[in-house]
Amino acid sequence: MGRWEPNARGRLEQAAIELYIERGYEQTTVAEIAKRAGLTERTFFRHFADKREVLFWGSGTLRDHLVNAVAAAPDSAAPIDAIAGAVESVGAVFQERRESARQRQTVIAANAELRERELIKLASLSAALADTLRRRGVADPAASLAAETGIAVFKIAFEQWISDPGEPDMSQIVRESFDELKAVTAGR
Amino acid sequence: MGRWEPNARGRLEQAAIELYIERGYEQTTVAEIAKRAGLTERTFFRHFADKREVLFWGSGTLRDHLVNAVAAAPDSAAPIDAIAGAVESVGAVFQERRESARQRQTVIAANAELRERELIKLASLSAALADTLRRRGVADPAASLAAETGIAVFKIAFEQWISDPGEPDMSQIVRESFDELKAVTAGR
DNA sequence: ACGTTGATGACAGTCACTGACATCGCCGCC
């Protein structure tokens, strides 16, 4: 464990988010983040691969949650329904963190580099889901299609949940979005 | 027009692609690209916003093509079918450039930064398609969902077309993928 | 001829990120 001030990573994360909100991502230097956390620039890069990654550190947890939920779906569930159930259950996890999610999303939306990073994280979620489906015996391209469309629904439902001040239940939005997806892809 | 050697941008693009293939994206410096093109580093950045953009310069054309194709679909066409027709027509455009597309894709696949850039370009295609659908009177979230799933199909069909040595007809793969999408989202 | 204009060159500067090496504080071991 740590012998200096504990939780260096957490302090860096906190300092980074504060500064990104206060003066924007581009206007913040890594040296400033490290200074606010009482550390050096070099140490920042020992904890995070780059200046963006500090905002996306939790995405591994999200991926695990999704993968586990899909793996736990009953064998009888169709691929798209296994995915839909997993995404719904994520909605419940986000429920309590709505304000911090909104803040984070505001920072990301304001900067193209951060949006790029968000997209590749979502793509890695999709890849993990497709993998899980294949392990359940779903062939390609059905596995990839179900995973990609599931993540697309997640993106759209998340945006809606963040921007709609009246609807606090993300799982509900996810359900409606999957229904809408079925209607849309039915073709008429 | 130019008073020096003509087509500076084209020379830079050519030099960049050659070097990315020869020694890889990361191992290539912008100074080297500029030198091969007979120009300076500063001039490179006057033509391309950054080192990655040189590989994605044509994406504006692709976006225009897709948007026009969706806008030209008959009013009677369902949103997903308008999108499907547009993506299919793109397949025909790619038909002749299969080898260069494969080469380009190999470079992109080998580097995470380039994959990020590709994803944000695809996202901008999706946003443009959703916009076009809205102009046709399609409400959200149906417009966004149709656009996102359409781009997802495009991604998957493109990968398959690039990697399958036996199937030269991308439009055909796109058609099959949309059929598969409909089966997948039907839910059973 | 001359001034204008647009593309390029030259140059200095910032900042993200990396490699190498030194340091420091705790932990276990004898």
Place this chain on the structure above:
DNA sequence: GGCGGCGATGTCAGTGACTGTCATCAACGT
């Protein structure tokens, strides 16, 4: 209870992407 190992941090020098600024130069119209 000193000692060596070890992991986390600091220091420093360096590379390379990208930017701002000003000079230069070749065509073009007048």
